[in-house]
Amino acid sequence: MAIHGLHFRTNDAITFGPAAGTLVSSAPDAHVSLVPSLPPGSVSVNVTDVLGRMSTTGPIFTVLDNTPQITHISPTALPAGAELIIDGSGFRAPYTFTIGGQTARIVTLSFNRAVVRVPALAPGSYELRVVNGSQTAASGGTLTVTQSGLMISSAYPICARANGGSVLHLLGGGFASGAAVTIGGTPAANVTVIDASHIDVALPPLAPGWATIVVRNTTAESTTATNAVAVYSPLDPDGCPVGPRQRSVRP
Numbered sequence: 096m097a098i099h100g101l102h103f104r105t106n107d108a109i110t111f112g113p114a115a116g117t118l119v120s121s122a123p124d125a126h127v128s129l130v131p132s133l134p135p136g137s138v139s140v141n142v143t144d145v146l147g148r149m150s151t152t153g154p155i156f157t158v159l160d161n162t163p164q165i166t167h168i169s170p171t172a173l174p175a176g177a178e179l180i181i182d183g184s185g186f187r188a189p190y191t192f193t194i195g196g197q198t199a200r201i202v203t204l205s206f207n208r209a210v211v212r213v214p215a216l217a218p219g220s221y222e223l224r225v226v227n228g229s230q231t232a233a234s235g236g237t238l239t240v241t242q243s244g245l246m247i248s249s250a251y252p253i254c255a256r257a258n259g260g261s262v263l264h265l266l267g268g269g270f271a272s273g274a275a276v277t278i279g280g281t282p283a284a285n286v287t288v289i290d291a292s293h294i295d296v297a298l299p300p301l302a303p304g305w306a307t308i309v310v311r312n313t314t315a316e317s318t319t320a321t322n323a324v325a326v327y328s329p330l331d332p333d334g335c336p337v338g339p340r341q342r343s344v345r346p
Contacts, residue, residue, distance in 0.1 A: 096156075098126045098140060106145050111156060112138030132189060133158045161185045163225045165235030172239040174268060175216050177246035178202060178319050181209040181223070181235065189228070194238055195221030202321045210321050218242045245269030247320035250308055254335035257328045259300040265308065265320075268292050273313040278324065279306030301326045 096116075098109065101124060109116035109128040116128035126142065137157050142150045163185035173179065179199070181192065186209050192199045199211035223235035247267040255261060263283070265276070268291060276283040276296045283296035294310065305322035327335050 096128055096130050098128060098142065099124060100126075100142065100150070102150065103142065104144060107150065108143045108145075110141045110143065111158075114138075130158070132187065135159060135161075163190055163233045165223065165225065165233055168223060168235055168238065171237075172241055172244075173213060174241050174244040174246050175213050176248050176267075177213050177244065178321060179211050179213055179223075179238070181211065182207065183233070183235075185233075186225070190225050190232060191227075193224050193226050194240075195219075213238075213240060216240045243268060245310065245312060245316050245318045247308060247310055247318055247323070250320060250323045253323075253337060254325050254327065255298050255301070255306075257301050257303050257326050259298045261298050263296050263298050263324065265294040265296065265310065266292060267294075267310070267318070267320075269312070269316075269318070270294050270310065271312040271314070275311045277309045277311075279304075279326065303328050303331070 103123055103126055105121045109118055109126060111131055111133060114131040114133055116131055119127045119129060135158050137155045140156045144150055165181055165183040167182040169180045184207055186204055186206055192211050194213060195216050197214040199214055202210040218240055220237050220239050223238050224231050225233040247265055249266050251264045270288050270291050272288050274288055276286050279301045281299040283299055285297040287295045303326050306324045306326050308320040308323045309317055311317040325335055325337050
């Protein structure tokens with residue numbers, strides 16, 4: 096939400112009624128804030144400085160009823176540990192996702208889409224739900240967890256230089272001879288399928304930032320690992336934005 100005014104400061108606090116907003120960006124004449132989780136109704140919007148002085152009381156802001164809804168999931172059958180794409184609306188904190196009653200780790204979250212990792216579940220059919228604490232906010236139908244299938248469980252090293260050339264190890268399952276790999280949308284070179292659970296690739300030149308990995312078998316079946324590699328410029332004095340995670344790699 097954009098809040099317009101005068102003499103705003105970067106350390107101002109934004110509140111929506113009794114709840115604090117999260118300041119996303121700031122300028123002398125405008126703040127952009129995330130709206131906190133609030134019940135439907137009208138609240139005042141306030142901007143307060145570090146001394147506790149209320150700089151302005153904004154207009155009455157109406158919070159709409161925004162119960163989460165799941166409209167589509169993809170794929171509908173996948174192994175434990177694979178990524179599941181959930182489309183719908185109303186996705187936000189403090190809502191989480193459960194599959195068969197187990198919490199699914201959120202990889203990315205936006206208002207209309209969530210990407211989660213399927214938890215460790217035995218093969219079978221399970222209900223997908225959006226929950227708030229112990230309360231179910233929405234149901235997304237049935238998801239089938241398979242015994243095996245194509246999936247990327249991890250990539251190592253997690254940090255890579257933008258100029259490329261280094262070897263990236265992909266671990267997972269269902270990798271087949273002839274599989275193609277893209278990293279950040281760029282095809283990887285020297286793709287070597289060691290076995291069904293291990294691929295080695297040469298990293299292509301990439302733009303700095305988080306890169307998503309896609310493995311596609313010759314059958315056109317594909318799987319994704321979202322934001323799996325942190326790419327950094329060799330000229331960046333801060334280096335990699337995250338510390339590499341030590342992980343054993345199968346020979």
